[in-house]
C-alpha cells in the first residue's frame with residue numbers, strides 16, 4: 119500500500135495588511151519531508167508513524183507552510199497547489215492521499231481555499247480515498263466534506279495532539295483502503311461566532327463540548343468526531359465553528375450525531391459574551407498582582423492569528439504606568455539593525471514598533487542599553503502549540519530599558535515569531551522566573567509555553583489585526599445571521 123502525502127498550510131487573516139507570497143512559505147519536498155517532520159509533534163509525524171504501524175509506504179510530495187498573515191496571493195496559491203497536483207500525478211501508483219491542510223486558508227479570489235484544494239485533488243485522483251487533517255481553527259465548508267472521505271481536526275488548543283490526529287487519519291485511511299471500513303461523513307455548522315477568547319479546550323465552555331466528541335469517538339461505529347472552533351479573522355462564507363462526524367457506513371448516524379453536538383453548542387451561546395480588560399486595565403492588574411510572573415496574553419497582536427507582532431499598545435501602558443520587571447517582544451527589523459550596529463553594552467535610542475500599518479499602535483521612542491545580540495535560532499524539545507521543533511526569529515537584540523523600579527527587557531526580533539516556545543526568550547538570555555510581567559503576543563496558543571513558567575495569566579483585549587471585538591460590519595462574506603451578530 120502506498121499513500122501520497124502533501125501539506126499546504128496557512129491561517130489567513132482577512133484584516134491584516136500584508137499578503138502572503140510564494141517566498142513567505144517554508145517548503146520541504148520529497149524525502150526531506152520525512153527527515154524534517156519525523157522529530158516534530160506535527161501531524162505529518164503522525165502520518166509517518168502511521169506508515170510504520172499500519173504497514174504502508176509514504177510517498178511524500180510537497181509540504182509548504184507559512185506564518186499566519188494576510189490572504190495568500192493568487193500566484194502563491196496556484197504555484198503550490200500546482201506542485202502538489204504534479205507531485206501526485208508523477209507518483210508511482212497510489213492507494214490513497216493524506217492531506218495536512220490548515221483549514222483557514224484564504225487565497226486571493228478563493229475565500230475557502232482548502233475546500234478548493236481538496237476539490238482539485240479529488241478531480242485528479244478520481245475515487246482514490248482522501249483523508250484530510252485540519253487545525254482546530256478551521257472554517258470548514260460543505261464542499262470540502264463532499265470532496266474528502268475523512269476529515270479529522272485537532273482536539274486541543276493549544277494544539278498539542280497533532281501527532282495523534284495524523285496517526286488517526288492514517289489508521290482510518292489505511293483501513294478504508296483495505297476495505298475494513300467505509301467512512302461516511304457529516305458536517306454541521308452551528309450558527310454562532312465562537313470567539314477565540316473561548317477556544318481553550320481545557321476549560322468551559324469548549325471543554326465539555328470537546329469531551330462529547332472524545333466520548334462519541336469511542337462509540338461503536340464511529341471512526342472520528344471533531345469540533346473546529348473556527349477562525350474569526352477570515353472573512354469567508356463558512357467562517358465559524360464546525361462539527362464533523364465520520365461513521366462507519368452510516369450516513370444518517372453521522373448526521374444525527376453531528377446535529378446533537380451542534381445543538382449543544384447552540385445551547386451555550388449565551389456563555390459566549392466577552393468581558394476582557396483593555397491594555398491599561400490589564401497592565402494595572404499585572405502591576406498589582408502579588409503572584410509573579412504574570413503573563414499578559416495580548417489578543418490584538420496574536421502573531422499566530424496573523425497579526426503584525428509589532429503592536430505597542432501593551433508596551434505603551436507598561437512604560438506609562440512605570441511597570442517593573444517586564445519583558446516584551448516586538449518585531450522591528452530597523453531597531454535590531456541599530457542594536458547590532460551599536461554593539462553589546464552600547465546605549466541606543468530607538469523608534470520601536472507600530473511600523474507595519476496604522477492598526478498596531480504608535481511608534482514609541484525608547485532608549486536603553488544593548489544587553490544581548492543573538493542569531494535568533496532556538497529549538498523546542500517539548501510538546502508545544504503547533505508541534506514545531508526548529509525556530510528562527512532572525513537576528514535578535516535584547517535592550518535593557520529604564521532604571522530603578524521601572525526596568526524592562528525589550529526583545530527585538532527581525533522575523534515575526536509566535537510565542538509558542540519559551541526558548542524564544544531564554545535563547546536570548548532572559549530567565550522567565552526572574553521576571554514580573556511577560557507579554558505573549560497571542561491568544562490561547564502561548565499557554566502551553568507560558569503556563570508552566572507563570573504564576574498567573576491575564577488576557578488583554580488590545581487593538582490590532584486580531585482584535586477580539588471586531589465589528590461585524592467589517593465583514594463582507596461571513597454570514598451575518600451568526601449569533602450574536604444578528
Ligand SMILES: [Zn+2]
Pocket residue numbers: 253254255277
Ligand atoms: Zn490553530
